[in-house]
Amino acid sequence: MSAQIDMRAVNLHKHFGRRFVLRGVSLDFPKGLITVVMGASGCGKSVLLKHLVGLLRPDRGEVWFGSTRVDTLSERELGMIRRQIGFLFQQSALFDSLTVRENIAFPLREHGMKDEKLIEQRVMRMLDLVGLTETCDQMPTELSGGQRKRVALARAVVLEPRVVLYDEPTTGLDPIRAEVINELILKFSDALGITSIVVTHDLVSAFRVADRMVLLHEGKVLLEGTPEDFRQSTAKFVNQFLKGEVGPDELARIRASGESNARAHP
Numbered sequence: 001m002s003a004q005i006d007m008r009a010v011n012l013h014k015h016f017g018r019r020f021v022l023r024g025v026s027l028d029f030p031k032g033l034i035t036v037v038m039g040a041s042g043c044g045k046s047v048l049l050k051h052l053v054g055l056l057r058p059d060r061g062e063v064w065f066g067s068t069r070v071d072t073l074s075e076r077e078l079g080m081i082r083r084q085i086g087f088l089f090q091q092s093a094l095f096d097s098l099t100v101r102e103n104i105a106f107p108l109r110e111h112g113m114k115d116e117k118l119i120e121q122r123v124m125r126m127l128d129l130v131g132l133t134e135t136c137d138q139m140p141t142e143l144s145g146g147q148r149k150r151v152a153l154a155r156a157v158v159l160e161p162r163v164v165l166y167d168e169p170t171t172g173l174d175p176i177r178a179e180v181i182n183e184l185i186l187k188f189s190d191a192l193g194i195t196s197i198v199v200t201h202d203l204v205s206a207f208r209v210a211d212r213m214v215l216l217h218e219g220k221v222l223l224e225g226t227p228e229d230f231r232q233s234t235a236k237f238v239n240q241f242l243k244g245e246v247g248p249d250e251l252a253r254i255r256a257s258g259e260s261n262a263r264a265h266p
């Protein structure tokens with residue numbers, strides 16, 4: 001495994017009013033790997049992602065992107081960083097008044113790309129990656145929920161970022177559509193060499209895509225390791241979490257599936 005770290009959170013603390021959400025979160029996100037961050041609803045997963053792109057500032061602690069410290073940057077400097085970090089928001093809203101093509105072109109135009117031919121090439125390459133080239137002239141409202149999610153994914157990676165943050169990418173999708181998204185996350189990771197951070201409480205998806213897993217609990221990292229570490233963990237809360245999220249039958253299946261869920265690395 002490469003020891004190179006693309007993003008790093010160091011001792012992050014964040015509170016809102018009387019609610020202490022992050023209470024000393026330190027995490028390394030290794031280059032080219034898929035790290036899945038799990039935890040109960042409301043435990044601070046989205047808050048953590050927002051710190052990584054400077055949408056929220058910590059009370060204490062540091063965020064690093066490569067050798068750049070992120071949490072102290074000005075808004076203008078953050079623009080440079082955000083260009084290299086794709087973000088699939090939990091509510092991945094597309095612009096309803098723009099075609100699929102223009103939705104995906106949007107970040108390119110926003111970052112000053114003017115060459116229409118180049119824009120078209122990039123947009124079509126992304127649509128090809130997500131298997132939706134034929135929808136390029138359609139409006140988002142004409143698409144299914146799963147298709148909209150895929151367009152949002154294409155938009156999140158169109159700037160060819162170094163890192164992509166996915167916030168609950170499979171939530172609300174049926175298992176088949178969720179699997180399409182899982183495959184895309186794996187494909188982006190391989191085809192584009194992207195460092196991926198996936199926040200989810202969908203454990204099937206988590207075990208499907210993860211190289212590394214993190215479990216947040218009460219504002220801290222409770223467990224960090226390989227999917228195998230998680231399957232074998234005997235820690236009470238880890239077990240409760242896994243059981244609570246997927247039910248005993250599914251958990252038995254995840255535990256039993258071992259290698260088939262692990263991702264092969266060259």
Ligand SMILES: Nc1ncnc2c1ncn2[C@@H]1O[C@H](COP(=O)(O)OP(=O)(O)O)[C@@H](O)[C@H]1O
Nearest residue numbers: 016019021039040041042043044045046047048
């Ligand atoms: N901007 C904000 N202002 C106040 N409270 C917030 C804000 N963002 C998140 N919170 C609170 O922080 C906690 C963690 O939220 P979040 O990170 O969205 O949870 P989740 O793990 O489900 O993604 C919740 O209690 C939420 O209400």
Ligand SMILES: [Mg+2]
Nearest residue numbers: 045046090167
């Ligand atoms: Mg969330």
